[in-house]
Amino acid sequence: MANKSPEPTGMHSPEISDEDIFAAMKEIPGYLDITPGDFKEVYHLAWRHARERLLRAAKAREIMTREVAKVKADTPLKDVAVLMAQRAVSGVPVVDDANRVVGVISEKDFLRSMSAGGITSFMGVVAQCLQEKGCKALGIRKGKAADLMSTPAVTVAEDTQVLEIIKLFKEKGINRVPVLDTQGRLSGIVSRGDLLNLATFRGGGAL
Amino acid sequence: MKYFRKMRGTTKSPPRVSLAEMAWSWLGAFLGILAVALINDKFLDGTAQVMLIGSFGASAVLIYGAIKSPLAQPRNLLGGHVISAIIGVSVYKLFPGALWLAAPLAVATAIAVMHATRTLHPPGGATALIAVIGGTKIHALGYFYVVAPVGLGAAIMLAVALLVNNIPKTRSYPEYWV
Structure with missing residues (x-):
């Protein structure tokens, strides 16, 4: 099969053996005028078309998580961290009183503020803590969400195509994107996990 | 390399297909060829007309033995035979004195045109070839060769295929008409 990029990982058709096809052909009564090898080729190509059709057709609205963990600009960072830990998410949108997204705060923003030299990995921070006998996390204790959040927030509309969202993730290096309704208010969030569910046809019930 | x-x-x-499949293939082919052969021997004996040509044996393999194949569908059966017959007769009329040239030209052109018209039916190649090398009786038919034996014979075999192939629960024919 030809390589086609850009392509998200984990989306190749399940490996199918000549024996699988042979067994399937035996189950169908009558002579099938096709070799197992040809069928395999058709199968792989058809799978790719099906996947592209689903990705192209799917909109943010259909795959987004609606129960969004979110914070306000003046939420203490301590509470932000607690919320993110409780909900087991790696980032939350920051909204104003009208539920409009003003920024996004993520693990990366925390890590960056907790380390010197722009380290944004957990192990990077651990390494620094161990080397310098002290953790810089305490320095942001009094901070608020507004101090760390990334602005302006990258957002999408409810009818943005999933393929566009995948491109956005790659281009901006982000892991989630808040979804806005037509009035510009937060209505959901699409994370890499949501995309993975679609890519493997889970959750959508197609497989 | x-x-x-x-x-x-x-x-x-x-x-390998099941025994039942083999039995139904046998029955269909027997009845299909029988129908054409009976007309050939009982009604046309002693006339200038022939009804049974070799390419029908090849068609029988497909329309009774491989009924799901695109090559075996009515469009391909009728279209492939008729188009190839027209090409075969035409090529013979163009080169009646050079069968060594007319034969390959008829077969090759038949395949190309069947492809172009999405009517590929392997026995069509034989039908085109028979128009060229089938002897004086075939040559004497001229373009009537397209109507009978070719068109009529294929239609009779199609009728038998429709009747026989749809009897068993596990079989269904055709897959498509056009």
Whole structure:
């Protein structure tokens, strides 16, 4: 099969053996005028078309998580961290009183503020803590969400195509994107996990 | 070298069909050829007309033995035979004195035109060839060869295929008409 990029990982058709096809052909009564090898080729190509059709057709609205963990600009960072830990998410949108997204705060923003030299990995921070006998996390204790959040927030509309969202993730290096309704208010969030569910046809019930 | 490696093949042969499938294939082919052969021997004996030609044996393999194949569908059966017959007769009329040229030209052109019209039916190649090398009786028919034996014979065999292939629960014919 030809390589086609850009392509998200984990989306190749399940490996199918000549024996699988042979067994399937035996189950169908009558002579099938096709070799197992040809069928395999058709199968792989058809799978790719099906996947592209689903990705192209799917909109943010259909795959987004609606129960969004979110914070306000003046939420203490301590509470932000607690919320993110409780909900087991790696980032939350920051909204104003009208539920409009003003920024996004993520693990990366925390890590960056907790380390010197722009380290944004957990192990990077651990390494620094161990080397310098002290953790810089305490320095942001009094901070608020507004101090760390990334602005302006990258957002999408409810009818943005999933393929566009995948491109956005790659281009901006982000892991989630808040979804806005037509009035510009937060209505959901699409994370890499949501995309993975679609890519493997889970959750959508197609497989 | 890739060119020679391709000659080794890449996959295996499809499975053997069930005994029932073999029996239905046998019955369909027997009745289909029987119908055409009876007309040939009982009604046309002693006339200038023939009804049974060799390519019908090949059609029987497909329309009674491989009924799911695109090559075996009515469009291909009728279209392939009729188009190939027209080409065969035309090529013979163009080169009546050079069968060594007319024969390959008729077959090759028949295949190309069947492809172009999405009516590929392997026995069509034989139908085109028979128009060229079928002897004086075939040559004497001229373009009537297209109507009978070719068109009429294929239609009779199609009728038998429709009647027989749809009797067993596990069989259904055709897959499509056009």
